[in-house]
Amino acid sequence: MTELMPAEGVFSLIWVLIALPLVGAAILLLGGRRTNKWGPYLAILTVSAAAVIGVLMLLGMMQDSAEQRTYGQTLFTWVFAGSFQADMAFQLDQLSICFVLLITIVGALIHVYSLGYMEHDENKRKFFGMLNLFVAAMLLLVLANNYLLLYVGWEGVGLASYLLISFWQHKDSAAQAGKKAFIINRVGDVGLSLAIMLLFVTFGTVSFQDVFGAADKASEGTLTAIGLLLLLAACGKSAQFPLQAWLLDAMEGPTPVSALIHAATMVTAGVYLIVRSNVIFTAAEWAAVAVICVGLITMWMGAIIGSAKDDIKKSLAGSTMSQIGYMITAAGLGPIGYVFAIFHLLMHGIFKAGLFLGAGSVMHGMKDNVNMRRYGALRALMVLTSTTFIICYLAIIGIPPFDGFFSKDDIIHASFERSPIIGILAMLAAGLTGFYMTRMVAMTFFGKARWEDDVHPHESPKVMTIPLVILAIGATIGGMSLVYWGNIESWLEPVVGIKTVELPLPSWVYELTTLVLVLIGAGFAWLTYARREVPVEAPHGNLLTRAAREELYGNHVNDALVVAPSFWLSRVLVWFDNKAVDGFVNGSAAFVGGLSGRMRRYQTGFARSYALSMVGGAVLVVLALVLVRVS
Amino acid sequence: MNPSNYVVLSALLFSIGTIGVLVRRNAIVVFMSVELMLNAANLAFVAFARMNGNLDGQVVAFFVMVVAASEVVVGLAIILTIFRTRRSASIDEPNLLKY
Numbered sequence: 122m123t124e125l126m127p128a129e130g131v132f133s134l135i136w137v138l139i140a141l142p143l144v145g146a147a148i149l150l151l152g153g154r155r156t157n158k159w160g161p162y163l164a165i166l167t168v169s170a171a172a173v174i175g176v177l178m179l180l181g182m183m184q185d186s187a188e189q190r191t192y193g194q195t196l197f198t199w200v201f202a203g204s205f206q207a208d209m210a211f212q213l214d215q216l217s218i219c220f221v222l223l224i225t226i227v228g229a230l231i232h233v234y235s236l237g238y239m240e241h242d243e244n245k246r247k248f249f250g251m252l253n254l255f256v257a258a259m260l261l262l263v264l265a266n267n268y269l270l271l272y273v274g275w276e277g278v279g280l281a282s283y284l285l286i287s288f289w290q291h292k293d294s295a296a297q298a299g300k301k302a303f304i305i306n307r308v309g310d311v312g313l314s315l316a317i318m319l320l321f322v323t324f325g326t327v328s329f330q331d332v333f334g335a336a337d338k339a340s341e342g343t344l345t346a347i348g349l350l351l352l353l354a355a356c357g358k359s360a361q362f363p364l365q366a367w368l369l370d371a372m373e374g375p376t377p378v379s380a381l382i383h384a385a386t387m388v389t390a391g392v393y394l395i396v397r398s399n400v401i402f403t404a405a406e407w408a409a410v411a412v413i414c415v416g417l418i419t420m421w422m423g424a425i426i427g428s429a430k431d432d433i434k435k436s437l438a439g440s441t442m443s444q445i446g447y448m449i450t451a452a453g454l455g456p457i458g459y460v461f462a463i464f465h466l467l468m469h470g471i472f473k474a475g476l477f478l479g480a481g482s483v484m485h486g487m488k489d490n491v492n493m494r495r496y497g498a499l500r501a502l503m504v505l506t507s508t509t510f511i512i513c514y515l516a517i518i519g520i521p522p523f524d525g526f527f528s529k530d531d532i533i534h535a536s537f538e539r540s541p542i543i544g545i546l547a548m549l550a551a552g553l554t555g556f557y558m559t560r561m562v563a564m565t566f567f568g569k570a571r572w573e574d575d576v577h578p579h580e581s582p583k584v585m586t587i588p589l590v591i592l593a594i595g596a597t598i599g600g601m602s603l604v605y606w607g608n609i610e611s612w613l614e615p616v617v618g619i620k621t622v623e624l625p626l627p628s629w630v631y632e633l634t635t636l637v638l639v640l641i642g643a644g645f646a647w648l649t650y651a652r653r654e655v656p657v658e659a660p661h662g663n664l665l666t667r668a669a670r671e672e673l674y675g676n677h678v679n680d681a682l683v684v685a686p687s688f689w690l691s692r693v694l695v696w697f698d699n700k701a702v703d704g705f706v707n708g709s710a711a712f713v714g715g716l717s718g719r720m721r722r723y724q725t726g727f728a729r730s731y732a733l734s735m736v737g738g739a740v741l742v743v744l745a746l747v748l749v750r751v752s
Numbered sequence: 753m754n755p756s757n758y759v760v761l762s763a764l765l766f767s768i769g770t771i772g773v774l775v776r777r778n779a780i781v782v783f784m785s786v787e788l789m790l791n792a793a794n795l796a797f798v799a800f801a802r803m804n805g806n807l808d809g810q811v812v813a814f815f816v817m818v819v820a821a822s823e824v825v826v827g828l829a830i831i832l833t834i835f836r837t838r839r840s841a842s843i844d845e846p847n848l849l850k851y
Binding site: 721722724725726727728729732733736 | 770773774843844846847848849850851
């Protein structure tokens with residue numbers, strides 16, 4: 122295992138990374154109305170300061186040699202119970218710094234964007250406080266050096282997600298969506314807590330260094346169980362099949378929330394968990410296979426759902442589900458894929474945040490309408506928004522030289538290294554990605570205007586468009602810089618390991634085929650949605666379209682498998698309480714009443730009958746005495 | 753004379769008294785039967801005192817007589833009061849203390 126460097130110099134500020142947004146959240150959420158005026162600016166300041174520290178740490182790391190880039194900092198011993206010990210301790214290495222930069226930089230941009238987006242909201246201060254809380258929890262998640270502290274951050278981001286999805290509490294749909302997200306997440310959390318328990322039972326410790334060092338001493342069955350439980354946790358947090366139903370409903374939250382939490386950062390926590398535990402998954406064959414299956418299923422589910430939704434945010438959510446499916450598949454491929462999973466995660470964080478913020482900008486100009494059937498021909502009126510959106514669109518479908526091309530093609534390449542079936546599925550999904558994203562762009566920015574009567578589309582204020590521009594720049598140069606200028610493969614190799622397998626055909630063949638498939642999908646969508654009239658009322662559609670609109674009946678399955686039995690169980694328990702428990706109590710009362718009703722007939726009032734019972738009793742006593750003496 | 757014969761006599765007297773209490777309707781007669789039972793008990797005590805050769809039984813007989821006397825006083829007073837109110841000496845009549 123890599124040795125742990127002491128946290129000196131700029132690295133002694135690791136705890137400050139988490140403390141800054143946490144203090145910001147505390148001040149804003151506990152300070153009350155007094156902080157209303159300057160609250161949002163404080164929130165932006167804390168996250169930006171954390172971003173600056175992150176960049177300084179990256180620069181410091183780049184000067185170290187590759188084996189000495191893991192820094193450990195222990196604050197205090199948190200849990201000390203018998204043989205179990207878990208510290209409040211952090212570990213900053215090449216993997217965590219990628220996440221730290223993604224969270225803080227994209228987070229800071231989204232904070233700035235929210236200044237404009239949430240300007241007229243009276244609960245603005247609380248919003249910024251909760252956003253800060255989210256950033257603090259997510260940083261805790263990626264900086265923790267043991268699974269228990271990671272779990273704290275895990276729960277924290279789940280809490281922040283719940284608070285922010287139901288931010289507009291007065292809307293019933295938002296409140297329901299928050300509950301749904303939290304409850305489904307909880308199922309995943311059970312997986313993580315069981316995994317932690319199993320880790321403790323197997324290894325006696327839950328810190329990363331010790332677990333990964335001793336992983337080869339555990340049996341493969343145990344490691345497979347741990348791997349499957351970690352996969353369950355990742356499914357919950359990253360909205361993978363079968364716990365995917367909450368992500369589309371989570372779009373009820375404000376758009377900055379959808380961008381930060383449900384696109385760039387929180388939903389990638391599952392991928393982080395799997396890649397961080399790469400030692401376990403590499404040793405447990407079957408768990409890795411399960412990861413690949415889950416990733417492939419979700420990749421396709423998300424793409425199919427995204428192709429049929431008319432709500433721009435829900436279509437983007439389907440896209441997020443699909444792209445994370447790519448990352449999870451790559452993580453399941455083992456050492457040939459870990460690096461590319463993280464690479465795609467970083468790239469996706471940038472361009473997906475850009476797409477969501479762009480969608481928010483479009484909604485801002487269309488009076489918060491999300492129905493794409495009511496958009497159209499917005500390119501001329503929203504120049505900056507459409508340009509940045511189209512740049513991020515080119516990045517996500519994988520057109521060179523934009524971001525997605527490098528990361529997605531690496532994943533497809535690695536899939537072929539494992540098995541041609543996985544490779545072909547991933548490649549075809551890229552074609553479908555081209556289709557649904559082009560559909561979105563065509564319906565929104567091109568074609569004829571289908572606006573409602575009182576809508577006057579306009580460009581958003583600079584505080585919203587500047588983050589869009591920065592993200593678009595990132596979507597353009599990010600991929601190239603991480604491959605040619607600083608190589609991400611060699612950066613992450615000490616943490617996750619890397620392996621390549623020779624393929625029968627040269628790589629440019631795969632890249633070209635993918636590109637052709639993407640262009641076919643894009644062309645098909647262009648002809649359908651930009652050249653032809655887009656009906657304002659959604660047409661009935663064929664069976665697959667209707668199924669995709671219903672989110673492939675995911676909610677119906679959940680209702681039938683989980684919700685309906687829970688209601689049935691609670692009805693059974695209520696029946697039991699009413700009939701059996703109340704019956705028992707009321708019955709015993711009735712019994713006593715009946716008994717006393719019979720017994721009181723002895724009080725006849727006749728003195729002679731009392732005398733008779735006394736004589737009878739005396740005779741019995743004498744008989745008993747005589748029998749005792751005789752026997 | 754065999755003292756155990758007196759114990760048998762006492763038992764007989766006791767049962768006659770019991771039957772009298774259970775069967776007769778007049779309150780005064782019931783009282784007389786109760787007295788008969790008490791006297792039977794007295795007889796048994798004295799007979800056993802003679803059989804054991806000490807005077808414990810005779811002392812208890814004194815106690816019993818005192819108890820019988822005081823009980824008669826109170827009981828007859830109750831019967832007289834009931835008779836004055838109800839004009840009847842039957843013990844079946846006053847049956848108001850019932851369910």
